[in-house]
Amino acid sequence: MPDYETLRMDERLELQHAAARLRDEFKGVFGAETIQRFLTSSYNEFAPRARLKKFLGLFAERFARQRLTALARVEGHRSPDEPPILLFLCVHNAGRSQIALGWTQYLAGKRAIAWSGGMDPAEEQNPTVVEAMAEIGIDISSEFPKPWTDEVVRAADVIVTMGCGDACPIYPGKDYQDWDIPDLVGLSLEEMRPIRDDLGRRVRGLLENLHVLAETPARA
Secondary structure, eight states, X not given: OOOGGGSOHHHXXXXXXXXXXXXXXXXXXXXXXXXXXXXXXXXXXXXXXXXXXXXHHHHHHHHHHHHHHHHHHHTTOOOTTOOOEEEEEESSSSSHHHHHHHHHHHHHGGGSEEEEEESSOOSSOXXXXXXXXXXXXXXXXXXXXXXXXXXXXXXXXXXXXXXXXXXXXXXTTOEEEEOOOOOOTTOOHHHHHHHHHHHHHHHHHHHHHHTOOOSSOOOO
């Protein structure tokens, strides 16, 4: 775990509880040492740049869970009926990739898993992006910028890149798509709406091709 000398008692307890939950979830798949290592590295990833410190433990646990899920798939712990993983990558994971993730969760429901990541993750989501999605009934306010990791990329079935260029990870045999979507930094809500809607159409087309578009999209 992170250096306990630098953590408050409530932070220590939060991470201990997170480790216990992850051990229960991945019992029989990963040992306590692996789970501890992933939780620690996830915590250390967010600690230096987290603006909302009160959510640091939660973000670390969620990111560790995603990474462990990815590693389990990479190592062959996957049943034939598990849904495909769609990974959306951009520069800061604060705008474009978050919108695509939100559309996927809305349009596919449980028929696909959406993850996102950034080359240089921002401290927080673009608030105008959250507002733009909220006005069409899609809540992405609980998401947070995160990096991509080796196991997450390797576990993905489809990888959509947006603006990260040569820095985007390339693995042979993966289904890659590169979407030409402008950066959303500094855009107003009015300027962002057509980009949001364009991403919605692209995601819908992607899900249709994968045959995982939900018949009745779930309300966010």
